[in-house]
Amino acid sequence: MAGSNSIEVWMTWAFSPAISAIIVTLLISLLSPVIIHYFLYRKANSKEPPTFLLVGPSGAGKTSLLTLLANGTPSPTHTSQSPTTALCQLPSSAKAREDRYRSEHDTTSLSRPKFLLSDTPGHGKLRHHATTAISGPKAPKGVIFVVDSAAVSSTAGLAETAEFLHDILLLLQKRHTQAKTSKGTEIPVLVAANKQDVFTSLPVNLVQSRLEGEIDKVRQSRSKGLLDSGVANEDDVINGDEESNWLGEYGSKEFSFTQMGEHGVDVKVLGGNVVGNDEKAGQVGEWWDWIGDNL
Ligand SMILES: Nc1nc2c(ncn2[C@@H]2O[C@H](COP(=O)(O)OP(=O)(O)OP(=O)(O)O)[C@@H](O)[C@H]2O)c(=O)[nH]1
Ligand SMILES: [Mg+2]
Numbered sequence: 001m002a003g004s005n006s007i008e009v010w011m012t013w014a015f016s017p018a019i020s021a022i023i024v025t026l027l028i029s030l031l032s033p034v035i036i037h038y039f040l041y042r043k044a045n046s047k048e049p050p051t052f053l054l055v056g057p058s059g060a061g062k063t064s065l066l067t068l069l070a071n072g073t074p075s076p077t078h079t080s081q082s083p084t085t086a087l088c089q090l091p092s093s094a095k096a097r098e099d100r101y102r103s104e105h106d107t108t109s110l111s112r113p114k115f116l117l118s119d120t121p122g123h124g125k126l127r128h129h130a131t132t133a134i135s136g137p138k139a140p141k142g143v144i145f146v147v148d149s150a151a152v153s154s155t156a157g158l159a160e161t162a163e164f165l166h167d168i169l170l171l172l173q174k175r176h177t178q179a180k181t182s183k184g185t186e187i188p189v190l191v192a193a194n195k196q197d198v199f200t201s202l203p204v205n206l207v208q209s210r211l212e213g214e215i216d217k218v219r220q221s222r223s224k225g226l227l228d229s230g231v232a233n234e235d236d237v238i239n240g241d242e243e244s245n246w247l248g249e250y251g252s253k254e255f256s257f258t259q260m261g262e263h264g265v266d267v268k269v270l271g272g273n274v275v276g277n278d279e280k281a282g283q284v285g286e287w288w289d290w291i292g293d294n295l
Pocket of ligand 2: 062078080119120122
């Protein structure tokens with residue numbers, strides 16, 4: 001009874017024209033947006049920056065790219081033995097996703113968001129670092145698969161690169177199809193056709209078509225291998241096991257990166273070079289734009 005009485009007294013006072021009630025109401029209405037903004041802003045700020053993952057065969061230029069994006073200049077590198085992470089910031093030359101509708105003449109400063117770039121070793125025996133980072137609980141914001149555009153002109157180099165890329169794309173595809181909701185499972189992939197400065201390097205469109213052709217061979221031989229080894233049988237085909245191990249559009253004759261869109265993996269192939277001769281050094285503008293688009 002005493003409780004309801006005191007509420008009644010309080011309500012009577014709150015709705016009365018008393019000056020103290022008006023001041024308190026005014027203070028509440030003025031301060032509450034400020035307080036809500038403060039809490040929301042603090043929450044947004046305390047979030048860890050998103051992570052982009054660098055993967056690709058050994059010698060493709062992942063560590064060189066990491067040092068260039070983090071420090072502005074590429075440093076000399078050695079074959080990586082363990083993963084490393086660096087904090088990077090989008091340069092003002094690249095527009096972040098949130099700034100994409102800004103007018104060219106808008107002079108207020110761009111947001112220049114920060115992100116983490118995580119380098120993984122490309123050596124065959126150390127690729128579990130890359131695969132666990134992709135299939136682990138905390139998904140990366142995007143994957144940058146670095147390719148040596150000169151190495152893919154040789155049969156062996158092309159086969160190694162395509163096989164690794166096939167496995168990475170299949171992991172991402174499985175992550176997407178096995179997820180209960182599609183939220184956070186659409187991980188875009190940038191195939192960074194690096195070393196465009198090298199005389200023997202293939203142009204970007206050729207890097208793309210050769211990789212697509214070779215990935216097609218990999219998925220054919222993997223599916224044949226499953227059937228031949230007895231791991232998969234006719235029942236598996238019916239149950240969809242074979243289908244879930246097939247990259248891209250199931251049963252399609254030719255593989256293309258666009259098929260990955262259906263599986264929540266947007267693949268872009270863009271060229272550049274981390275190091276090179278003086279006037280062409282550090283041509284990574286298209287890659288920065290891709291990072292900005294996906295931040
Ligand atoms: N010409 C040229 N050389 C490059 C370019 N990018 C990287 N390199 C060279 O390629 C070599 C290998 O680069 P790394 O960055 O160590 O390669 P990585 O992908 O980290 O290799 P792992 O750590 O073994 O997986 C280095 O000698 C780089 O200087 C480029 O754009 N052009
Ligand atoms: Mg390295």
